[in-house]
Amino acid sequence: xxxxxxxxxxxxxVVCACSTTDYRSRKKVTQGIDYSRYPGNEIxxxxxxxxxxxxSVLTEETISQQAExxxxxxxxxxxxxxxxxxxxxxxxxxxxxxxxxxxxxxxRREMAVFQKSLDxxxxxxxxxxxxxxxxxxMSSVGAxxxxxxxxxxxxxxxxxxxxxxxxxxxLFFETISxxxxxxxxxxx
Numbered sequence: 207x208x209x210x211x212x213x214x215x216x217x218x219x220v221v222c223a224c225s226t227t228d229y230r231s232r233k234k235v236t237q238g239i240d241y242s243r244y245p246g247n248e249i250x251x252x253x254x255x256x257x258x259x260x261x262s263v264l265t266e267e268t269i270s271q272q273a274e275x276x277x278x279x280x281x282x283x284x285x286x287x288x289x290x291x292x293x294x295x296x297x298x299x300x301x302x303x304x305x306x307x308x309x310x311x312x313x314r315r316e317m318a319v320f321q322k323s324l325d326x327x328x329x330x331x332x333x334x335x336x337x338x339x340x341x342x343x344m345s346s347v348g349a350x351x352x353x354x355x356x357x358x359x360x361x362x363x364x365x366x367x368x369x370x371x372x373x374x375x376x377l378f379f380e381t382i383s384x385x386x387x388x389x390x391x392x393x394x
Contacts, residue, residue, distance in 0.1 A: 298339050301367045302375040303359045305347065306382065312353040319389045320356060320382075327381035335374045339363030342378070358382065 308316045324344065332340055341361050348354035360375035 297364045298341065298361050299364050299367050301360050301362050301371040302379070303357060304379045304382075306356045306358065306386070308354055308356060310351060310354050312348075312351060314353075315393070316390070317353050317356075319393055320386055323382050323385035323389055324358065326385045327378050330381045331374050331378040334377060335370045337362045337366040337370055337374050339366060340374065 306320070308320060324342070328340075328342060331337075339362050343359045343361065345357050345359075346352040346355070347357045358379070360371075360378050362371050362374065366374070
């Protein structure tokens with residue numbers, strides 16, 4: 207027993223003697239290196255040819271139109287802001303959200319039926335009101351069973367939301383509820 211204790215203490219002493227607690231003996235990280243002098247940090251653009259002044263692919267009708275040069279603080283210009291607003295789209299906003307309870311023992315089967323009713327409701331609302339930017343987001347919010355509660359958010363473009371947003375989302379949610387009940391009865 208004494209030999210084991212002495213051997214363990216001797217080995218511990220050898221291990222401690224090999225390691226050092228002097229942190230200055232480690233390799234020092236050199237401070238003050240100027241990384242801006244390295245060649246990889248230089249921005250270099252190489253143009254193999256001159257930038258063409260006229261497009262070569264377009265027809266002569268388009269070539270004859272001259273564009274105005276940009277000002278110092280401009281990087282994008284548009285002749286008609288209202289027309290570009292339609293081209294680039296509108297902001298999509300949440301109009302309404304509704305929580306659907308599929309039941310505490312909801313499974314893949316109920317989720318598949320719910321997805322079918324969601325798709326049907328989307329096409330019904332889209333066909334009736336034709337809202338711009340109409341989409342939805344679905345997330346599971348059940349505490350114990352994630353599929354027991356499903357939250358659906360109805361989203362439309364800002365312009366459509368102001369015009370027909372409430373009626374579109376109301377029809378969307380009502381159709382989801384009614385078609386889910388119908389499809390579940392058919393599945394049984």
